[in-house]
Amino acid sequence: MFESGVKASWRKIIAPYEQSSVLRSIWQIINTLVPFFLLWYIAYWSLSISYWLTIIPCILASGLLVRAFIIFHDCCHGSFFPNQRANEIVGTLVGILNFSPFYQWRYSHSVHHATSGNLDRHGVGDIWTLTVDEYLAMPWWKRLAYRMYRNPIVLFGLGPSYIFLINYRFNRRGARRKERLNTYIVNLSLILIIGGLCWLIGWKAFVLIQGPIFLLSTLAGVWLFYVQHQFEDAYFEKGEQWNYVDAALKGSSFYRLPRILHWFTGNIGFHHIHHLSPRVPNYNLNRAHHENPMFQDVRPVTLLSSFRALTYRIWDENRKKLMGFGYIKRFRMEQSKK
Template sequence: MSDSGMKASWRKIIAPYEKSSVKRSIWQIINTLVPFFLLWYAAYWSLSISYWLTLIPCVLAAGMLVRAFIIFHDCCHGSFFPNQRVNEVVGTLIGILNFCPFYQWRYTHCVHHATSGNLDRHGVGDIWTVTVQEYLAMPRIKRLAYRLYRNPIVLFGLGPSFTFLIEYRFNRKGAKRKERLNMYFVNISIVLIIGALCWLIGWKAFLLIQGTMFLLSSIVGVWLFYVQHQFEGAYFEKGEQWNYVDAALKGSSFYRLPRILHWFTGNIGFHHIHHLSPRVPNYNLNRAHHENPLFQDVTPVTLLSSFRSLTFRIWDENRKKLMGFEYIKRFRMQQK
């Protein structure tokens, strides 16, 4: 079958992998949350010896938090369990561990899926990315804000903390009653859990343990999301030129990681397949990739090459590629 023929029949190709398994889903919850809570206790136990020793279980527990977030993510897509109500309940409960409200995040993330790579509709649930022309047309203060946003210290450090700890504590404009109530439930649950843990082990111990886990997992989570759409050969188009299949297969990376990291990250590195069909549960993504030439015909982003993404700041419509801020000066000179 030709490349165009395979792309045209992608729905038939992906359909067998869209079926979730209750048994596999339950087992994934067990092999994620049980180790997480055991590691949390190990971190508390080791704190009396040395904080440096505590870092070992904290790092591993942060990996489990990332894996738990992928379960939450699949529940938002309705792909983790066959029953939608179960997805909502499990997603809400696991979302509490990541300080993330289920219905609000589901809304913004679904918008992201529907508009990823579309330069006319970007800005909701994605990494703020503008074209060179859009940047030059901005007021000076907005240019400064964009440069600060794209600074790695803000993007991967201050940004995740602000988003998960502050932004996700408030309902978005236009949120419906069900979404608002879910936000209140998540916020109250977070306060009660934090209060109980601070009462049991002390607020200093709680901050050292949970703060370390949260900081590490949020940095890794944002980094994964960044690399999945900001990489060499990424896809961005305007209006009628934008295509859903190309946006998935070209605009979402195949992040080829060591097997153990694919496990901790819930196979989210197979992001090109996930964007083609969010209905595929994470435990089927690996098999879908290896069994179909359509999904293998992409240039992988490796762990080493992914760090080059740190130099990408802005989209050049003429070259059809992501560039660094230094390109703006060259662009201006070319326009003279």
């Protein structure tokens, strides 16, 4: 798909888009957080009229919270502001809105970028993806656990709630002092903010507003992450065959969405470019894609076709494709005939 000469020149191609703009970053913070807080207030005000009316600003606010997460995400990569200290401060503050500790998330996500698609190193910050051979070598209870994990109810419902509400409240093993303190600060901030809002407006009103915002935004966020690496012709290779550029351009999707959804999702659909260079701020991804044929050579995943990703559960190393669980039975029959 990608000629070696083109791949070799990717650093030169991507470099102009890695420059962040303080003014554009500040404006993105304003046009994301100001309407988010305004919609939160409108949702509270509408509770006295009808909860069905409340759902409308909650849906819009959840979209803005996804956009806020992309700001947090860019800060973790050090790409949102030219100044690293500014990235850390803004990333920590915006991370509180998303229940996400800055340094903990930055660590796991950096591992994800360094190992995405590498079958010898996958697992940290990734969607759990087994090969057929790995799956068949497991005891029955681990296979059951994998099937449960891959169930859409768990993957997009129970899973996100567990990760953002519970898992992120604890430090990972081996975390350094700065990372541990950041997690404690985020946890304390959440207690004070949630406690203050519950005291001010009542816990029922808080849950009725923040509940759907949280559930919808985390569902959308996990869905985006899932589609960006779980498509039929994705890229997975053993360590010695694994290649960073191929992992980015072949193993990360171009999720072609309507323009309004690209705005709400902070252009993260241009994930192939983001994985090639995480230093590109989200507001430059669209331009990088449209100005370079190299990035347009990636077959897009559309909003409609992306739902097929729900059927992809396991990686077949022979066919180099993600397959459904039904394939395992056919695989066993094929092996028994050999």
